[in-house]
Amino acid sequence: MRSRRSSTPPALEETPETARQSVDQPSLAPSIRVPSTIEAGPLLKALQTQAESRALDAVAAHLWLVDPTSATARLVASVGTMRPADKPIPLDDPVIGHAARDACARLGEVARMRTHDSETTVWRFAVPLERAGDVGGVLALDVLGDSAPSTASLQEVLTPFLPNASACLAVHVARQEVADAEAVLAIAREMSRLLDPDDVISTALDKAMSLVGASTGSVMLLDEQQGVLRIARAIGLPTSAIESTLQPGEGIAGWVFATKQPLLIEDLPERPGRALRHGVKSAVCVPLADGDDVLGVLNLGTKSFLARLTESHLKTVEIIGRQTAIALRNAQVAERTRELYFQSLTALVRALETKDPQAQGGTERVLEHALAIAREMGMSGDELDAIHVAALLHDLGMIASGADLRSIDRTLTTVERGLLKAHPRIAAEILAGLPALSDAVPIVYHHHERYDGSGYLEGLAGESIPAGARVLAVADAFVAMTSDRPYRPAMTPAQALAELRDKAGTQFDPEAVAALERVLRGRQERAPERGAR
Template sequence: MTDLTTTRDSGRQSGGGALLAVLALVTGIAAIVFGQAWLGAVAVGFVSAILITTVARNRAEEHSEPPATPLVEESPPGAPAPVRMPATLDADAVLHAMSDAVAPVAQAVAAHMWLEDPSSATLRLVAAVGPMSPAPQPLALDDEILGKSVREGAAALAPLARVQTGGVERVIWRFALPLTPGTARGVAAVDISVTADPNGMELARLTTPLRGALAGSLALHIARIETEMAAALVEVARDLSRRLDPEQVLQTALDTAMRMSDAATGSIMLTDPATGRLGIVKAEGLPADVVRDTSLGDGEGIAGWVLSTGQPLLIEDLPARPKSGRRHGIRSAVSVPIADSDGTLGIINVGSRSFPARFTESHMHALETLGKQTAVALRNANAVSSSRELYFDTLKALALAMETKDPYSKGGTERILSYATDIGAVLGLPEEQQEALRVAALLHDIGMAATGEPVGSIDRPLSTVEHGLLKLHPQIAAEILQELPALREVVPIVYHHHEWFDGHGYGGGLAGESIPLGARILAVADAYVAMTSPRPYRGAMSTTQALAELLDKAGAQFDPSVVSVLKDLLTTGDDRAPERQRP
C-alpha cells in the first residue's frame, strides 16, 4: 500500500529540486549572455549538485518500505458521524441538516435563519423548522444572541429559557452562526434542549461544515426576493405604459404599491401647482376626513420630508410604542417620491397597522422604482389628457357654432352631452365608449346642415323633401365622421341614434340590444332635451311631462333601462344631472 503523504512529500522534494535546477540553468544562460564566466561556473556546479542529490534520494526511496497507511481515515470508536450535507439549498432542508448535525450532543428543538434589514436595523425571519420555532416577529439588531452574532461576525451561545419535562429541568440554549452571503448579513441558529451546559466549541465544530450551505441558502432567498420584485416592476411598467388616463395611472400605482408591500393603508399625494402643497388624491384604508383635510408643505411630516429631500423613507415602529403616538394606527410606513429627471410630482405612502410589518429595504427600493415609473407614466397621461381636452374643446366649439344657426337649439348640445355622460357613467360604459359617446353627443346633428334651414325653427309641417332630408341626417353625419380615422368609434353611435328599440326607427333597421348602447343612450338624452326645449310651434315641456312621454315610449321607441336611469337621475336630486327641470 502506498503512503499518500510520503508520495506527496517526495513529489514536492523532486519538484523543488527540479525548480532549483531550472533556476540554476537560467543563471548560467544569463552568465553567458552578459559575459560573466565566474557566474556560469557557479551555475554549472549548482546544477550538478542538485542532480546528484536528487538521484541519490530517489534510489533510497525505491528500496525503503513505506508505512501501511489507509487511504481513508477511519473514525475512532464513539466519534460523531460525519455531517450530512443537504442535497439542495432549500432553506428548510439546510436547517434540518443543521438540526441533525448537533444531534450527537444535544436535542435540537428548532433551527432558523434570519436576514438583516439595515434600513430598520432588524433581523427578519427567513425560515424555521422544529417544534419550538421562533415567532416571525422581527428582532432588533441589538438582540443578545442573534444580533450579537451578526454585529460581531462570530458564533454566539446563550441560554434562552428553563423548562420542566417529565420532572426533569432542561435549559433551552441558542447557538448562532453568522452568515455573509455577498454584501448582505444574516445568521443561522439552532435551539437545543439540554440538562447541562453545552460545549460551544463542539457545537461550532459540528455546524461549521454547513456554513457554506447556509450562506448559499440565504443568498438564494435574497435572489428570489429580488427576482420577484424585478418581475413585478417589469409587469407594472408594462401596465402603466398602457394607461393614458391620469386617474388610471394613479390607481394602478396605488394598487401595485399596496400589493407589493402587503400594506393595510396606502395613499398617493400630488403637489398642487398653485400652492406647492401635498394633498391626497388616491387612498385606501384611510378615514374620509383624513383624505379630505390632509395638506402638507415642504418638509412637513414624513411625506413633506420625502418631498423636500427627494429620498425614500422607511419607518419601523417599536412594539412598545403607545397607540397615542401613532398616526391613524400606523406602526410601520414607507414613503417614496413620485419623481423623474424633471422633478417630483408627489409621494406614494404605504402603511401597516401591525408589528411586525413586512416592509424591508427591498420593498423600499422596489417602491422607489415604482415611484419613478409612475412619474413617467403620469406625465405621459397628463400630456395625452391635455391633448384630448384640447381636441374635445375644439369639437365642442364647432358644435356650439352650429347652434347659432338655430336659436331654438341654443344650449341643447351641452345639455345632451351632460345627460348622455351621466347615463353612460351609471350604466358603466368603459372609458373608450364613454369618450366616443361624449363626442357623438356633440356631433350627432352635424348632418342637419344638409337640410338647409334649421328644422327646429320651422313653425309649419315639414314637406316630404324636408322630412326625407331629416331622416337622412344621421347617415350624412356618419359619412362625414367616417372620413376622420380618429372619430370612427363615434360613427355607429351617430348613425344609429334614431333607431327604435322595437325596430321601427330609421338608420339600419336595428332593434333591441343590437342597437349600440351609446346610440340608445344618445336617443333618450336627445329626446328629453328636445321635449324640454321651446319650439316655434309649442312651449317647453316640464320634467314630469317629458318623463311621462319617455316612459310611455319605453320598450317601443326607447330602451327601458336607459329611460329608467334618466328618470332616477332627474327625480333623486343627483347632482350629476345638470339643469334639472322640476315639475
C-alpha cells in the same frame, strides 16, 4: 456590525447557561452529512435530521437574513414542529440578534414549557453567517432539554452547514431582487399604457402597496395654484388625513418633496405627530420626480411592529416613483390634448347652432346627460370618449342638410320626413371620413333605432343596437322633451322621465332609462347641499 472575514467557525460567547455545562466528551457519532443543495427548506430539514442523529431533540431549524437599515433579522425559511413566528427580530434580541450584532455564536433559553408532571426548556443556538464581508444572516437550531445542551455538539452539527446556508441566503436575495425587478418592469409596462392621470395614480399606489406589503398608502400631488401638497388618492388612512394638506418642507412628505430625497422611517412609534395618529409604525416616502421636476410624493406605511419595510423596499419604491412621474406627465399631456380636442368640437357645434336658435345649448345638455348615463352604466375609457364625440355631433346631419326641421310647427312633408330620417346617415358619412372620429360613427348612425326594432336606419333591436347609441337615444329624447318648441312648451324633468319610463322596452333601452333616473335622483339629493353653502 462587526465584520468577519475569517472562514473559521464563529466563536461561542459564554453565557450563564453555557458556563454551567459539564466538559463535553469527544463525539463518537458518525460524520455530519450535508446535502448538496442551496434550497433553504431541504437544507434546514437535513440540519434538523443530523441534530437528531446526535441525540439532540431538535424541534426547529431556521435561517435569517440580517437587514442593517431596520436593525432587524428577517425569517427566510424554517422547518420543524415549533418553528418561530414569521416576524422581524430586533438586533437587541438575546440570541438571534446577539449572534448577528456581535458576529458570535450564541446559546440561550427562549421558552419554558410545563405540563402537570414535567418541565422542559427550548434552547436556541444561533450562528452568524458571512455575506459580503459582514454578518449577513443567522443559522439557528432549537432543541428541547432540561438543561443547556452541549455547545460542542451544537457547533459540530451546525458548522458543516454554514457554507451552504450562506449560499442559500445569497440565492434568496438574488431571487428577491429578480422578482422585484420583474414586478417593477410589469408596473412600468402597465402604466405606460395609461392615458388617464387618475388611472396612473391608482395603479401606482395599488401596485406599490402590494409589492411591499404596505397597509397604508397615499399619493400626494402639488396643487400649483395653492402651493400645497394635497392627497390625490389614499388607502387605509382616515378622512381627516385625506383632507389635510402640507406645505413643501413640512413633515416627512413635505421634506421628501422639497429635497427630492427618498426616506425610510423605522421608528415612528417614538415620534409624535400625525404619523403616529394614523397608526403607522414604519414608512417609505419617495418623490414623484420627472427629471428636475417633482410632481408629488408616494407614501407607504405599515402598522406592524417591528417594521417590515427595508432598504430594498425603499429602492424598489423609488423606481416606482420615477415611473409614476413619467407616466403621470404623459397622461397629463394626453388629458390636456383630449380636453383641447373636445373643446374644439364643442366650439364647432356652438358655431353651427347659431343657425338654429331653437337648438342653442341643446347639444351640450345632450352631452351632459349622455355622459352621466354612460358612467352610471359603468362605461369608461374609449367607449366614453366615443359617446362624447357622438353626443356633440349626432345632429351634424341635420345641420348639413340645411333643413330647420325642429322649428316647424306643422306636419312635415314627405321630403322633410325623408331628410329627418336621413340625418343620422349624413352625419355618419361625414364622421367616417375622419379617422379620429370613427369610433363615434356607429353611435351616430344608430341613435334613432328603437329597442323593439321599429326604428331607423337598420331596424336593429335590443342589445344589437350599439350601447352608446342606446344611451344617446335616451339623453337626446330627454333633452328634446324638456326643451321649448314652437308647437309646445317644455315638459318638466319628472314628466319627461315618466314618458321615458313608459317607452322603456319598446322605444328605449330600460337599463339606460333606469340609469338616467338614478342620475337625476342623485342630483336632486345633492341640490340642498349646494344651496346650503
